Amino acid sequence: MNQTVVSYLSQYEFYDFLLALFRNNQGVLAFTLYLLLALIIVGMCATIGGLGTYAERKISADLQARIGPNRVGPYGLLQMLADGVKMMTKEDIMPFTADKKLFYLAPLLCLTGVFATLAVLPFSSGFIMADLNVGIFYLVAISSLVGLGVFLGGYASNSKWSMLGGMRGASQIISYEIPVTISILAIVLLAGGMGFGTIVGRQGGLPHEWFMFHNPFAFIAFFVYSVGALAETNRAPFDLPEAESELVSGYHTEYTGMRFGFFALAEYIEVFVVCGVAASLFLGGYNVPGIKLDILPMQAAQFVIFMTKTLVLYYVVIWIRWTLPRLRVDQLMSVCWKYLTPIAIFNLMGCAIWMVVFNGKSIAELVLGSH
Amino acid sequence: MIPAQFDALMPIVIFMGLAILLFFGGHYLSVVLAPKKPSHLKSTPYECGELPVGSAWSMFNVRFYVVGLIFIIFDVESVLMFPVASIFRELNDMGQGGYALIIFLSFISVLIEGIAYCWKKGDLDWVKSFQHSHKKENK
Amino acid sequence: MFLQFLFISSAVLTVSCALGVLMVKNIMHSCVFLLGSLMGIAGLYATLGADFVAITQIMVYVGGVVILMLFAVMLTGGNDFVSRAQNLLGLPASMGNKWTYAIGLLVGVVFLLTNIQLIRGLTKALPVKTITNEFPSTVTQIGHLLVKDHVLAFEMSSVLLLGALVGAAIIARPRKQN
């Protein structure tokens, strides 16, 4: 059965009150609640995406011993609003050789693919919009729309730089999807289900209960997933599709104003989603250490735990970007196919054998001897 | 009172709808706010300040296709592995772990054969395949 | 209510994008229309309660086949393919003159009507299950079917994919000579 946020709320009294308010119309009430919560999530993620650009500059300034943005608002915090206003007031230019329909469509595909993944992201045990049975599989599948958007954006511009960037971007995103998917398969195998509720529910709050430390193979799988996810979101050191020194600006060279803004927003939200997935698959997700209660205030604590883990990973992503140099294209492909994919397959086999040999127990359970 | 189960799909549709709304809303704002002074030079595709030579379409090497080809085969195999992986724990608890392991490993071993073949033949090797085909580059 | 909305929008998307594949001359646009059609079919699977098949459809087609087709279009001269003379319907004039189209249309209409009659008869004859609004998980059942009843097909499909990989890599691999 698919749990949703509405079916979670329906166990409390105020749901009946709301239902009476909507004249017992289940569908309309569900729609209203979903829409409200979806708006909250989108607003939150857009803010996080905007703050991401700010954090990126601040952290890079920090790493390079500069000050970074400090003019707009306190500590330059309102920089993101200034950026947004700037994007909207820039002229929208389309190359006259462009494929106009696809030029419009490409940012929309990127945005749709990223937004649709938010529907299954587990913020807390109740506040997960739809805990589908196929949760993680759905997330992997729908985020491949982003690769399509990147390719079409590069194609439709009809500029050489864009085309090269789009081609590279699409082949990079699809290549790195393989190690990521196989690492996720290892976790699905350990958890015994694809829903986020199942996966997170089988972990605990403390580090020895996380899937990352379940067995050595899962530990390696975490790093394979991280590298692959960095490459899938086109972040440095894998930002070849938009390598400034080689390709001007890659697939969005010809995009200006708001359309460029959509690409940037999609990218920053995707980084957030990827970090959230890593947190919930490998790092215990929303589980609060030590406490197992099912009351409404617990949801807030779980939400805080989840966001903390995710934002720490977000920081690490930005940190890596300003630390490591960019790869070459041939290195990129050999990293994916000659290192990550064989390691990921090996991990999957290792996890399967571990499941059978040790009957699904983690290292901690074996060492501590608890049932 | 539990809502209808198919409503679990509603958030997906809502999020997609929100993406489309945001897209068109942003476009509308940019149409209202942005200046509109088109010129021919402005809408030329960027080519380092020079006038663009020819179209950017149709200048690609077959190695991109080979990467896509290997990808799609692995993608499909991972799709088939997902349901088996998600019942692996259940089978193991039922005492059929060995059977499931044999099935799973024999499936993966065929996958490994595929990647080993491509590795040996140099399909995973970006530079090598480039050297093979650089004579056809100018077509 | 929502289910009907999903069904209608998916059906409209599927059929209109399929017609788009047919009508549009630009092969790149055809591929994008195919993408829309396949997404619509994924929505139809979802309305049938087949969640796993729906997501598989998105994963394999949207993430794989359509990108592969776009790559192939780029490798085969992109958009430069100029179809020969066009006629009124926007279809390439490869089938001959208007009489061929008229006869084709007539045959199509007869075929459609016959099939609709057949389908009506069929739906009356078949014992129709009562459809509940439940949405049970199909994943575990599909997993059990894959490792028990259909295990041979499961294993053979990996061999099939290996064969496809090897064959297609041999065909598409860049050659030294010529």
Add this chain to the structure above:
Amino acid sequence: MMSLASYLIISLILFVVGIVVMIARKNIVAILLGIELILNAAALNFVAYSRYVTNNLDGHIFSLFIIVIAAAEAAVGLAIVIRFFQIKETIHIDEATQLRN
């Protein structure tokens, strides 16, 4: 509204459109697009029958394998198209006449 017949009619339309694409388009890639539409029409039928007529999920398995085979077919077919283009420098189906005589 939602019944077996409506799914079958959608599937029928898809099938006919796929056939027409295969016949009318002269670009080989477009013909492959038509084949994808036809295979999808068949897979949709399997799932619809599985929900409305039978009580098991065998239809889902069938459409799963149809999708698998469609992917393999697309991979091999497009490889052939690319090879054909390298030899003939066109992807017009009427140029594929080497086996005629």
